[in-house]
Amino acid sequence: VLVLELFVDLYDICEIFVPNVHTFFGLTVLESFGSVGSVCSLSFSPNFTIFPGTQGALSCNPSLGGVGKGHLVRELDALDGLCGRAGDWAGVHFSILNRSKGPAVWGPRAQLDRERYRQFIQSELLSTPRLTVLEGSVEELLVSQSNPNEPGHHRVTGICLVNGSQPILSSSVVLTTGTFLSGSLFMGQTTTPGGRIGDAPSCSGLSHTLRETLGLRVGRLKTGTPPRIVKESVELSLVQIQTPDKEPTPFSFLNTHTHCKPEEQLPCYLTHTTPGVERVVRESLHLNCHIQQDSKGPRYCPSIESRVLRFPGRQHQVWLEPEGLTSDLLYPQGLTMTMPPDLQLRLLREIPALHRAEIRTPGYGVHYDFVCPTQLNPSLQVKSTQGLFLAGQINGTTGYEEAAAQGLWAGVNAARAALSLPLLALCRTQSYIGVLIDDLVGRGVTEPYRMFTSRAEFRTSLRPDNADIRLTPRGFEEVGCVSLRRYKEAVRVRDSLQEGLAALKSVTLSSTRWREKLGNISLSESRNGSLNGLDLLQYKDVSFEMLAAIFPEHLSPYLEFSQRLNIEAVYRPHCEKQSREIERVQEEESLSLPPDMDYLSLPTSLSSEVRELLDRVRPNTLGAATRIPGMTPAAIVHLLHYVLRTAQRNQHTGQRVKAACKP
């Protein structure tokens, strides 16, 4: 079996690291299915900096995680992804954002040392059995007639490399083109083709194949990157210092501590824009092509130009982030700009702390093509093309963690497709990764998509603390991407938590007795009778440790999990409230709609408006259909009816995409 996962990610270094991580998963999948002798190849762009000695001076911000994004990292780790462990190895500044806002929205985040991150990933990749790493730029995607037994009009057969003597054949290909698909760079009034400064533009063949041969709908988005500043030239006495957490919290469920010692961590710096910055932006507008373009940029990661124009007369935050332990550069987050380089310098110097600042590399903007992601299945396979998977910015997302999430899932399914196993979907009731993919393939994007906690309806249940329990067992038992070691650990944790909760429930005292034991705790008077340990943990002044001190024989075995038990006790009632709603969503998600359904001539009473809507969006499940704006309840019922009737008729023709949501 020849399995090829092809990454053509030519974006920046971090970007490519993360998806690569998930190539690794595909391999793990192979291992766990024991497909002996399979050969995996990875292809990288010529300028890819996996080899030591090449500096990635143009990469995007050197950090991992954050609010929402941290959830994704934890979930990736729960599915045995690399980025969590890589972050723990490479992090130089760890902090949990939103610490005071409740565990459901905690955002684990780290500043990374780029060099260490690269080393970690590289050694993991190179020590992966049956993995071949190839270097080369992809010239062309090879497609042929589809396999008539499965839905789709085309089938991927492999790729051609630039200067490659012969094609590389493969039944699955994952495309991660980053910002390189018909990318163009903007700085001041100059525009050059390419996806990142210093790299050759990608071959037009790929873009042509996607549009013309495969007939995919393609849109255009923009993004940008700030200038990199020489650290020595910054007046650090004029900035606020942001210190990391005293005790770094690792991303990975497998790690108890981070590679970086607490006292070795680096600070971040905070400063603000001035009216002078606004003036420079306004004066340079006529010299700024990027900002005049009307393609969609992210609303939440705007350039300093669009910030100033949208919210004039304000101070804007600028974070100066370290690029690593030995790097002499600072990354000014919040100062993405696309004006000519001399004006960039003028702008920076309007900020007091940067009045002598030197720029190592100027900022610039990128415009690039993305494939409208409603053309994908929840497995991230292109609906019309068997074996072609897309992940990352090509699907209209922004950010490493979002790309990583898709990379993992595309990798898993690419490997499964190559092994003729049914493709899998993650449900939005179970994970942020599921929310992300469901939003993409169900609703599409109009601007670069970034994860927020407010996108998850079941935020109360989908917490960073319980990602292992939510995902690791399924990742091992059903998906096959999780190692035995991690699985055993997750099962141990899950069982211990259950026992711990039962133990808490078993310790009961009257409220008077609790008050005596706990001292100054205000327990509500209205509750008469006895209270158990779970009731007590509802009070924010009571912790598991305090209860364990009172009932050591019952509770001390679970002290290892005291924080998780505190959280479980508070959240459990709220999660139970949601559980019926979750079940209902899962029920609807488990009814899949055939991808090749001819909605326009379906023999059931649907209005032509609804037919066109369904034909355009092509929802994968009944649940996805209910979320299409403009869908009517009656249409859903007719659809449901049709699906059930058809399913009954062809009971044995299995669905290609198994929408497995049931835990």
Next chain:
Amino acid sequence: MLLSTPWRLWRSAISTLKSLRPAPVRHLSIPTDAVCDADTIFALSSGHGRCGVAVVRVSGPASSMVLRNMTGLTQTLPPPRTALLRRITDPHTKELLDRGLVLWFPGPHSFTGEDSAEFHVHGGPAVITAVLQGLGSLKGVRPAEAGEFTRRAFHAGKLGLTEVEGLGDLIHAETEAQRRQALRQMDGELGHLYQDWSSRLKRCLAHVEAFIDFSEDELIEDGVLNQVDSSVHRLQTEIERHLGDERRGERLRNGVQVVIAGATNAGKSSLLNTLCQRPAAIVSPIPGTTRDVVEASLDIGGFPVLLSDTAGLRDGLDSVEREGVRRARQRVEQADLTLVVVDSTQLPTEPKQAPTFLQGYLSIVLPQPSGGNPEEGREATSDRVLLVLNKSDLVPEAQKERTERELRESLGLPPACFLSCHTTTGLGDFLAVLQSRVKTLCGNPLSGAPSLTQARHRAHLQQSVQALSQYHQYRNHDLALAAEGVRLALTHIGRITGRVGAEEILDIVFRDFCIGK
């Protein structure tokens, strides 16, 4: 129900006239998801209007609790599927509401497969309203969404596939009726109130979400949460006051909405006056006399009807008339039944051409179904439209007869009645058709049953207030759970005003805050 002389029908008519406040019609989306299957739901399952017996159905895990609380059966439940005569009382005040039959259907041997109960009470609106409000005041019990009983039955495997087909049609009818009803309600003061609450809650939620998702990286202005605190508090107080003060709520416009529409000078106001038996609207031979909507409440065969006369549809000459035409079109959009009035003297003298002429006329008067299935549209039209061919006394008898025959044979046209408001010829036949149509519409418990709607609103508002208290409970130590409270509250208000999605919240976040990466 039919009475011998049509005039007796109108004797009891309560006539009120008022011109309507101008108000924008909001686009509503019907929620496609139910609140939660764990809830116990109730609904009036019989039609409304004056009927002998009304059946209120309850389904869900709390059904036995409901039965106990409403009937004082503290110890034992009635034997399954056996009618029992009981005093039905308010669950809190224990005030007697009615004496009626109660039935207990323990799951899975019930329509929905869940525990269910039925109350058969006297059919007066006061009794029904009292029972529905009593049910709505119980914890965990709420009014059913459109088609929810059937949906539950479906999920419990109680419906065969053939029955599902019927379910689709039922939900279609119900949601259509609900949509029209919602459009009407949202037009009034109450609608504005709900919309206002909804948009303020949306803002609150957006600001909390912005604080959660962005405050670590961004300059979220100080005091954003303090603003939310006071907004949530104000909202809570306002909704509670609204729930406590019965008089304040604007009465939902009661009854089947019948709208008279047509070209200018076709005799629409004459028809209104004829049906009201009094000169409610000014009639003159000058085209464009009626410029605003004129309303009259009538009782047709025991069913409440709100009759509206509208301005004649033409390209108005002045801004007042143009506004009148706009309101007329809006009314037709919201109507349960439209009486399209045609001046018979304008009919083609060749009867064979009459159907085509009338099709053209209808397409001008009625709102065009937007891209819908034309077959479906036509079917819906003939159910909800009556053609009134007025001034029949001015048409030769022979032409009239031949035209009538043509119209009967032509497909796709709504029923047509020749009528002369001047001589009252043909009025009896017309009233018989009108009455049967109104009766059919009333058979649908959802078209214009204000008590049911009010009970629904009350339940959602109460749950909304409850959810808001969760905000205060967690505000200082777990903002995620506090936000969940606001989100729940918004979901409940959203059940009245239309659904609110995550994207909408994010739009507010990005509009109100300067968010960077």
